[in-house]
Amino acid sequence: MHDDTQTLAHARIGILGLGLMGGSLALALRGRVAYLLGIERQVVARQMALRQGIVDEALEELTAGAPPLDLLVLATPLRVILDTLGRLPVLRPGGCAVVDLGSTKRAVVAAMSALPEAFAAVGGHPMCGKETAGLAAADGDLYRGQTFVLCRVPRPAPQAAAESLALALVAAIGARPLWLDAADHDRLVAAVSHLPAVVAAALMRGATDERQWTVSASGFRDAARLAGSDPRMMLDILLTNREAVLAALRDYQTDLAGFAAALEREDAAALAEWLAAAQVAHAAYRRYKSGEHLM
């Protein structure tokens, strides 16, 4: 921990994207790093960040002429992360360490592995967020106690520069690092994050009548909540995690079809078993999550 604090205290960090995630990261790093540069296209956010001392300096764009950085954090939408990684050799000719905050990892890690040797990279995915987007919603405690996934980038040389800076950053913001293989990560979040968002959207699409809303309560509210996700963000996620999402979706559709067939033929025993398996899994999941803070 002492090493992490020292590592970071001398670091010059650039955050590309001062939205909810980038802005919260800046707030959490304030006072713990040598220099914080914010790169943000929207002038209102840029000005707010400067006015509130969230960053030391703010630019509209990352260019080769921007100040030197030890670590660049990519906190933009996924498609911009991938685009930035492609242009990074031109934007940072001297190289630097790079980490991202994107919701899917395989595509990002693949793009990172194509970077020239002057770069050291590690994939990142903090498992937290809020429904409200934008810098105004930023919260320095957003990451506290949350899991922050890190994915090694397969490269000839070790990526220690990026990995140690990323670990120091994760510690500084109060999050807990979890090393995962990028493809594993994408399969896991397909099941517990991406498929649930698709399923919630489909539920909402089937319930657009006020008469239905009148008789709805907290059950529908929670089941449909993810339908409010930003469509553009979801599109990026789906297109960069397409295979894992399709695999999870196919299994889901098959299971639902089995349920529908059992209901069609009024097979109470099969239905009872199907429902019981869900409830038993849910109870185990709740026990696991309630003990998580002890792990």
Next chain:
Amino acid sequence: MHDDTQTLAHARIGILGLGLMGGSLALALRGRVAYLLGIERQVVARQMALRQGIVDEALEELTAGAPPLDLLVLATPLRVILDTLGRLPVLRPGGCAVVDLGSTKRAVVAAMSALPEAFAAVGGHPMCGKETAGLAAADGDLYRGQTFVLCRVPRPAPQAAAESLALALVAAIGARPLWLDAADHDRLVAAVSHLPAVVAAALMRGATDERQWTVSASGFRDAARLAGSDPRMMLDILLTNREAVLAALRDYQTDLAGFAAALEREDAAALAEWLAAAQVAHAAYRRYKSGEHLM
């Protein structure tokens, strides 16, 4: 309202089933009715109800020898409601008013319409609840501000005795009556209550691995919450609302299949439109629900 209070103040009410719903109803009616009889099979609940003065008297079973009642409230699981309605002419030879609290209405209202003339009946469904079952979870405020659906029973004679007692009861517990046709009710709740529970169960069944839980957050927690529903209660609901649930499920499966096909062929435009429609509907739903207390 004055009439409702007077109507209830002289009423002798029996509540069959002192679980969460029946127990909460008893607590909410305490002091507002002439006499409250609790009928409950489980001795622990029966004793708790007497000890805490939740009811004036408690029986293990409803028999012909039980005290006279103006209104009988059926607060048991659905299958017991249907069974009780079948035996009611024997249990209450003099007849009485009847209302239920069951989650589906068509089957219940059909059974009510077959009652002898000495009975007046109305279907009921309070749109509230908790995940915890049992009398220990009972809460006199459970119904306050909540919608309480009432369904007329098609019978030759008007069912005023049951309908006015039910309305008085709904007012006394602080709920808001909503008259619906029984079949309409069942179609509406299929979409916003029953299908969501099935969908949540299927999500949970596809996420039984601790590695998945480790990277899950509030998105999965909310999307899967209904998977913790009591399987026996869900089975009763599905079997008594089978057609409406199958219809909602078929539409849902068709919509998901269209989504899967679009993702398969990487049709960003179709995916974007699909997701946007969900998000727009969700925003309208949120606006509607936030203004509901004003209606």
